[in-house]
Amino acid sequence: MHDHAPAGGGIRTASHRRLLAMSLAITATVMVVQIVGGLLSGSLALLADAAHMFTDTAALVIALVANAVASRPADDRRTYGYQRAEVFGALINAAVLIVLSVWIAIESVGRLMAPGDAEVEGGVMLVIAIIGLVANAAALWLLSSAQRNSINVRGAYLEVMGDLLGSAAVIVAAIVIVVSGWVQADAIASLLIAAMIVPRAIGLLREVFSVLSESAPQGTQIAEIRNHILGAPGVADVHDVHVWQLTRGAPVFTAHVVVDADVLERGGAAELLASLQSCLADHFDVSHSTFQIEPAGHADRDTAAHA
Template identity: 35%
Template structure:
């Protein structure tokens, strides 16, 4: 919806009170890719030799993680590229796209695992349990170390959180493979291996669902889960002289940067850089919104849309 109207005054305040640039995880990505790629090759080789679906399933999952790490690292590189006349925000959103593709690849891997496991359940085959135990135990170490490399950034960046979660889940899954192999040795139940494959698939779905839904939300410019939209609206509504707020939009520019635009009606207000800068500063430090564009309007207009919030000052200003 477009609005054609004249503003008596408007300001654009951009607050960057503290850096939101994510820490560099280049070393972690490089080490993680090399370690996991080598492990995938080992798992495929020993999985075929041992006829273990659990190992092959885990190898497929680890391969999708390798591709996911490559994808995420590529997105990090793109996000560092400068803005252009066409891509005026730069390529920050590539990190959101990478997170979504990461989740989709994992779900495709789950489908492949489930299909093979169901076929194997109909005709169980014995697996070399001792080989499975050794290889999966190595996987626990490799995935655990890789997860540790990303641990420090797992809360601030969806891309890094995806890498951390996947690696940590892989370590747990490898532990499950070890347990399944030990049970097979003591019971002789050959169906344990395909059941373990199905369990791995289930764990992947559980671990991936949050990543998929959050990346989908961000790709559609939804308000990030970490931002309380109502609290932001209340803050803006309570600013001195503001009678109401409209056209409030909050979205993610990347997996680490949040942006906001809003129109604030302040009757009789003139251009006030200090006010705009103070608002941008508070949005940055209180809500983690580092890119805020605030437009000040000195008088109300018919915008053809419902205001985000009518101020508690509205009745007073209408009566004066």
């Protein structure tokens, strides 16, 4: 006998798209301001931060498209729906982050090697950086809740966080330039921005590959889940346990459950299924679970049939 719990609702909601759209408006506006400010001040750090904002703008567009695609219902060809679109969106975001960090590093080293070629207006740089810091903080706050259960929104969240830290680095560099006139601070701030990007990009890539390789979600204890199932009345054994996730916040669980003969004789399979599904949903936050109920000895016959 097979049964499954309905897929959980609300993890790909219109509210996510609204948050992404609001963050996109903020990010795009600040990007334009930073480009203008970078050109007026001669600051590489501002231009680097603007380039990061440009990729954030593109990433948020990708996130919006992926979120809309992921919300499409399942069909006969894609029986789990389109939630994996979010994972591919996050993969693109991570790749763009890595390319961006390399470009920033190359430009920064060039300026450090030829400091006399750079003229930076620290005052303009400082004002623009403060505007960027405030705007990034607002965007980060908007995405903070949704990023916990969407890998795609998390990708956008991490990029906005990078911008926030980048703006802070630019502010420090601008203050140094205003106070001391040491323009190399601008190039050093650019290198710091690049250094902050790489670990987050690698972490996001690691999570993407974990999902695509169908590894168990981080923090999932298979043994603990198995023990909970074994503790249910009438369950004699559990085997062929598999846990993976379609995307962040969408775990999937399957298992074969061997039950005592009296459970089937008294027609208690449906009650047992409901109990197991509630157990996974309540204790392990798994809303999509599929169980195959087997009488004792079924697993042995199945093994012999495939020998």
